[in-house]
Amino acid sequence: MLSKTKPTTCTLGELMIYQISKTIEDGILAFHGFGSPLVQLALHLAKNNHAPNLILVAGATYGINPKPPFLTPTSNDLAMGWGAECSIEIDELFDVAASGRMGRMFLSGLQIDKWGNMNVTRLGDDKKLNMKLPGGGGGCNLSCDVENITIWTAAHRALPNAKGRRRYRLTESCDYITNVGHLTSDNTPRKQMSYLGKGPDNIVTDLALFDFDDDGHARLINLYPDTSIADVKESTGFKFPIDENLSVCELPDAAMIEFIRKLDPMKIHERELSNNDRNRNFALKG
Amino acid sequence: MYVNKDKRCELSELIAEIKNGDCVAVGGGLSCREPMAALRELVRQDKKTLKLVGSAHGIDIDLLAGAGLVAISCESYVGFEQDFGMAPNYRRACESGEIKVEDSCCYTLVQQLRAAISGLPFMPIRSILGTGFIELHPEYKSMVCPFTGDELVLVPALAPDIAIIHAQYADSHGNIHIEGPPVADILFAKASKKVIVTVEKIIENDELVKKGVTIPYFYITGISEVDYGAHPTSCYPMYGYDREHTALYYDAAKKGTEIFNDEYLNKYVFTAALNEDYLKAVGGEETLKKLEAWDTSTEAWMELYA
Numbered sequence: 001m002l003s004k005t006k007p008t009t010c011t012l013g014e015l016m017i018y019q020i021s022k023t024i025e026d027g028i029l030a031f032h033g034f035g036s037p038l039v040q041l042a043l044h045l046a047k048n049n050h051a052p053n054l055i056l057v058a059g060a061t062y063g064i065n066p067k068p069p070f071l072t073p074t075s076n077d078l079a080m081g082w083g084a085e086c087s088i089e090i091d092e093l094f095d096v097a098a099s100g101r102m103g104r105m106f107l108s109g110l111q112i113d114k115w116g117n118m119n120v121t122r123l124g125d126d127k128k129l130n131m132k133l134p135g136g137g138g139g140c141n142l143s144c145d146v147e148n149i150t151i152w153t154a155a156h157r158a159l160p161n162a163k164g165r166r167r168y169r170l171t172e173s174c175d176y177i178t179n180v181g182h183l184t185s186d187n188t189p190r191k192q193m194s195y196l197g198k199g200p201d202n203i204v205t206d207l208a209l210f211d212f213d214d215d216g217h218a219r220l221i222n223l224y225p226d227t228s229i230a231d232v233k234e235s236t237g238f239k240f241p242i243d244e245n246l247s248v249c250e251l252p253d254a255a256m257i258e259f260i261r262k263l264d265p266m267k268i269h270e271r272e273l274s275n276n277d278r279n280r281n282f283a284l285k286g
Numbered sequence: 287m288y289v290n291k292d293k294r295c296e297l298s299e300l301i302a303e304i305k306n307g308d309c310v311a312v313g314g315g316l317s318c319r320e321p322m323a324a325l326r327e328l329v330r331q332d333k334k335t336l337k338l339v340g341s342a343h344g345i346d347i348d349l350l351a352g353a354g355l356v357a358i359s360c361e362s363y364v365g366f367e368q369d370f371g372m373a374p375n376y377r378r379a380c381e382s383g384e385i386k387v388e389d390s391c392c393y394t395l396v397q398q399l400r401a402a403i404s405g406l407p408f409m410p411i412r413s414i415l416g417t418g419f420i421e422l423h424p425e426y427k428s429m430v431c432p433f434t435g436d437e438l439v440l441v442p443a444l445a446p447d448i449a450i451i452h453a454q455y456a457d458s459h460g461n462i463h464i465e466g467p468p469v470a471d472i473l474f475a476k477a478s479k480k481v482i483v484t485v486e487k488i489i490e491n492d493e494l495v496k497k498g499v500t501i502p503y504f505y506i507t508g509i510s511e512v513d514y515g516a517h518p519t520s521c522y523p524m525y526g527y528d529r530e531h532t533a534l535y536y537d538a539a540k541k542g543t544e545i546f547n548d549e550y551l552n553k554y555v556f557t558a559a560l561n562e563d564y565l566k567a568v569g570g571e572e573t574l575k576k577l578e579a580w581d582t583s584t585e586a587w588m589e590l591y592a
Contacts, residue, residue, distance in 0.1 A: 129380065
């Protein structure tokens, strides 16, 4: 199953998992929600590397510090909570966040705007529902309450359709704000709201990494070995500032890649990626 | 308070407790411990214009939507995660306007249930302000906290007409033992006016007490023993998730309402009206043995997701 030799390349999925894991501080309580295999793996990777004291709360089972034998395609599965040293329940999980004890949560959306607002509820407006999205689970509450939010999406690349139109994942504005970022639905800056949380501080995509500037606007900080500023611009529905120290991001090391491959033998995380993106590989140094 | 000594009844009697237009809380979560046998009986009894409330769900809500039973959805998530993606029947019914979308969010739901459980008209919550949910729910109010000056949202008490739960064990008096994450089931049971429960096995009270009582009997209206009552979702430690059957369900649902009716509802719900017929239809002993074998080895467990 696993190759005997050390990996010499990493995949896009593994790169994204590593980059999400780097946003996780040691010693905090972090929760991964459901429907998010890249994030589930990132939390386990973080705990196994730079964040051994992480309080890792598994989404849907609410098991704490579990040791899953393998990643499953659905999150409320005994396997995902396997070996947990203790567990909490749904009400307690959200109380932990509402009382300011949750350090980081991971959110996404079919639309993500330049202020880090996210839409997982619907496309279209009140009068005309064009597409019903699955809904945000507890994302709305957590986007207000949790200290820091990492946003991730594996569908940043917006290819033109037959008519040459692109539907942007990173878009100028959201049709509906499910999870709030740095500017609310009535255009109030987040800093003026009485939320406990500070809002999103990172976006990890299939093309690049962003942080947020002092105004709460997404800012490009890292490219990937195979992407350019032009690639990112082409697939982004808004103009964005670029960090003056823009660089190509770091890759995970061989041991981290082996850890990910062992924990996800069925490659569940690749289901978040497009078919083309599953073939993107990056050579590790030396 | 439900004090009758013996709450055991047939599944059909249990589901007869549900009325047209009821606000229904479906227990379990995602692919785990959904009361699927009870929901199939609900489809057969064709109870209409239901209002559904819940946290994160999948095939359970999609089935009710596909059978045309739902008028309003206040669920927080309905989908099949990365396993299959969006819920086809649910999405179609929302987009056609058949289901009125009143999405909620997990902690909002928790606070609303807590208000009902505590006999309070509302609960405050710090989140929601500044999101689309404020406009979607004109019944939410806001206030300035008299202690801190912070602006808070007030969400009204939610007492569902009925909660439908599937658990591993009960005693005949209606004490319930849930193994694994209870999700919102305990809150649902305490907040709802009626609570109906299917269980894998009814056991003696002293045995149940040893396992631990998750929900005390006086909340429970009725119970019914239904083997594999959560299938195709999991009910650990008895059996794992039947991904193969879920894939078959999803494919039928994706093809549209008519084909879903022909290929799925007719075969697995209407024709297989008895649980034993349903279990035969989904592959009988061979399938069930495989689902029970999850704990024989990691390989056998992984096999279920292949």
